[in-house]
Amino acid sequence: MRGIFPICERDFIVSWRNISSDLLPTIVSPLTFFLAFGFGLQGYLSDIEGVPYTMFVVPGLVSMTAVTSAFDHGAWSLWFHRIVQKTINEYRVNPISVYEIVIGKILSGFLLGAIKGIVVAIILLFLINFQTSTGAESALGLLMDYSLVFSHLLFYLLFVFLGSMIFSCVGTMCGTVMDRPEDLNKIQGVVITPLVFLAGLFFPLSSFPSEVLPLIKLLPTTAIFEGARQALLQGRVESQYILELFVYAAVSFILAVIIFQKYIEE
Amino acid sequence: MAIILKNIRKVYKNIVAVDGISLNIEEGTVFGLLGPNGAGKTTLVKILTTITTPTSGEAYIHGYDIKKDSIKIRRIIGVVPQENNLDRYLTARENLTLHAKMQGMPRSEYNERVDYLLNMMGLFHRRNDFPDKFSGGMQRRLVIARALIHSPTVLFLDEPTTGLDPQSRRAVWEYIQSLKEKTTIFLTTHYMEEADQLCDRIVILDHGKALIDGTSASIKETLKGSDLYEVEFEPDFKPDPSQREFLYFISDNPYEENGSIRINLKDKKYLKPLIERIETKYIRGIRRLEPTLEDVFIHLTGRSIRD
Numbered sequence: 307m308r309g310i311f312p313i314c315e316r317d318f319i320v321s322w323r324n325i326s327s328d329l330l331p332t333i334v335s336p337l338t339f340f341l342a343f344g345f346g347l348q349g350y351l352s353d354i355e356g357v358p359y360t361m362f363v364v365p366g367l368v369s370m371t372a373v374t375s376a377f378d379h380g381a382w383s384l385w386f387h388r389i390v391q392k393t394i395n396e397y398r399v400n401p402i403s404v405y406e407i408v409i410g411k412i413l414s415g416f417l418l419g420a421i422k423g424i425v426v427a428i429i430l431l432f433l434i435n436f437q438t439s440t441g442a443e444s445a446l447g448l449l450m451d452y453s454l455v456f457s458h459l460l461f462y463l464l465f466v467f468l469g470s471m472i473f474s475c476v477g478t479m480c481g482t483v484m485d486r487p488e489d490l491n492k493i494q495g496v497v498i499t500p501l502v503f504l505a506g507l508f509f510p511l512s513s514f515p516s517e518v519l520p521l522i523k524l525l526p527t528t529a530i531f532e533g534a535r536q537a538l539l540q541g542r543v544e545s546q547y548i549l550e551l552f553v554y555a556a557v558s559f560i561l562a563v564i565i566f567q568k569y570i571e572e
Numbered sequence: 573m574a575i576i577l578k579n580i581r582k583v584y585k586n587i588v589a590v591d592g593i594s595l596n597i598e599e600g601t602v603f604g605l606l607g608p609n610g611a612g613k614t615t616l617v618k619i620l621t622t623i624t625t626p627t628s629g630e631a632y633i634h635g636y637d638i639k640k641d642s643i644k645i646r647r648i649i650g651v652v653p654q655e656n657n658l659d660r661y662l663t664a665r666e667n668l669t670l671h672a673k674m675q676g677m678p679r680s681e682y683n684e685r686v687d688y689l690l691n692m693m694g695l696f697h698r699r700n701d702f703p704d705k706f707s708g709g710m711q712r713r714l715v716i717a718r719a720l721i722h723s724p725t726v727l728f729l730d731e732p733t734t735g736l737d738p739q740s741r742r743a744v745w746e747y748i749q750s751l752k753e754k755t756t757i758f759l760t761t762h763y764m765e766e767a768d769q770l771c772d773r774i775v776i777l778d779h780g781k782a783l784i785d786g787t788s789a790s791i792k793e794t795l796k797g798s799d800l801y802e803v804e805f806e807p808d809f810k811p812d813p814s815q816r817e818f819l820y821f822i823s824d825n826p827y828e829e830n831g832s833i834r835i836n837l838k839d840k841k842y843l844k845p846l847i848e849r850i851e852t853k854y855i856r857g858i859r860r861l862e863p864t865l866e867d868v869f870i871h872l873t874g875r876s877i878r879d
Contacts, residue, residue, distance in 0.1 A: 312673035320661040392657040396718075399621055400674035401646040571625070 309402025376419025380477025709740025
């Protein structure tokens with residue numbers, strides 16, 4: 307397993323070096339959603355499931371940042387190493403297995419995704435604090451109202467980590483099999499965006515017709531966003547979601563490793 | 573033996589890239605695989621460096637089987653691929669340390685080695701720069717330094733000087749020659765001069781098959797009895813090497829170089845009638861030539877290595 311650490315370390319060195327240019331687009335997207343939907347629509351919307359709209363969307367926005375960052379890192383990093391720099395072949399002439407390479411890439415993708423999610427969480431909580439301070443209510447106080455305790459946060463992070471893991475694996479698969487950057491963009495537009503928007507990030511799942519709801523609940527993004535939200539705001543961990551995520555994480559990991567090994571050796 | 577190949581064959585869909593190559597390469601040899609683009613040189617290097625598996629056949633590096641012992645083999649080989657596959661987001665030094673870490677070297681060992689190699693390659697003063705800022709020659713030297721970090725016993729160099737200017741090419745040749753004593757070197761090239769200068773032993777490869785195997789001198793010896801001439805023409809005369817006048821008297825396809833044509837006569841007696849046929853007024857001079865590796869290649873394949 308000696309190859310995993312240097313590969314992860316390399317990704318962290320490069321990410322740290324490009325932190326200013328990397329972090330800005332990561333923050334801008336969820337921030338835009340938060341300002342447009344959270345602040346913009348808040349006056350027109352009543353509480354959802356007893357939660358103010360801004361608090362309703364924040365857990366999902368944080369999870370969204372984590373999973374999309376994990377996907378981007380997995381897909382683009384591997385594509386770049388394989389097609390542009392051809393550094394994958396340099397990795398492969400060292401005494402490390404393809405498993406170590408792909409695990410190193412998946413790990414760095416999921417950790418970087420999770421870190422970016424946490425950064426976005428801090429910024430959004432700061433904004434909530436700013437918004438509510440005029441009403442003499444701090445973010446911490448608001449969160450405490452929703453029974454945010456340490457265990458809630460741990461369960462919430464479990465959802466974020468599992469989500470990042472799944473999307474890092476999916477990104478790795480895409481970065482392994484796709485040669486053209488346009489195809490990676492298409493995956494983002496055709497698969498990732500619908501998965502994000504259909505998963506009840508901006509609205510409650512009860513809005514879906516009852517016939518469709520079981521299917522929506524099967525989406526990995528639903529399990530991530532809805533599960534994370536319930537864990538954070540209500541301290542409730544729905545077993546179906548957590549089970550789904552473990553299964554998705556295991557399957558996507560195994561697939562990512564098999565696909566990587568098959569394609570790289572060809 | 574440093575390298576043993578037994579009837580190695582590699583087929584991509586319907587294309588036979590390597591067609592039954594068998595070789596034994598002794599330790600300390602500078603071995604050159606010479607052939608045009610698409611001859612199968614890179615495929616053979618990829619097989620021996622365990623990046624690709626052969627369709628059939630066996631190969632061993634210092635007794636390790638390429639199919640079963642890939643991890644052990646990667647500990648003892650260094651690879652300089654055709655392209656400069658450096659990480660452009662890491663500095664020159666970081667590129668080398670990443671390789672050392674993947675080789676499992678301890679920090680105390682690799683720090684010294686990295687600095688030594690950067691010095692040896694004349695890159696120490698640029699150690700904190702990114703490879704994008706380097707010239708092609710400097711990038712090549714960095715790739716060679718990276719391949720040497722873990723002191724490999726067998727070094728694979730896939731077209732190490734392609735795309736380099738003559739000065740950088742000479743510098744790379746010097747580095748390769750300096751490694752000769754400690755390392756077995758497996759080099760591919762399509763430069764005749766490079767193979768001639770560096771290699772103790774050469775195999776000419778074409779369409780995945782080994783055409784000839786020997787030292788540069790012994791390979792040239794195969795054309796020793798032949799009659800190679802260079803015919804130089806008047807500047808206003810444009811020779812057409814495919815003319816019947818040429819083809820009747822010569823055994824290999826002639827090729828043109830700087831207004832001259834190199835021809836290999838079927839027999840010495842054909843020189844006079846050939847000159848008469850192409851009109852003497854157009855001929856500025858005729859020189860008898862010693863055969864080169866290029867002549868041997870043309871003799872064996874019927875075409876120039878640059879075709």
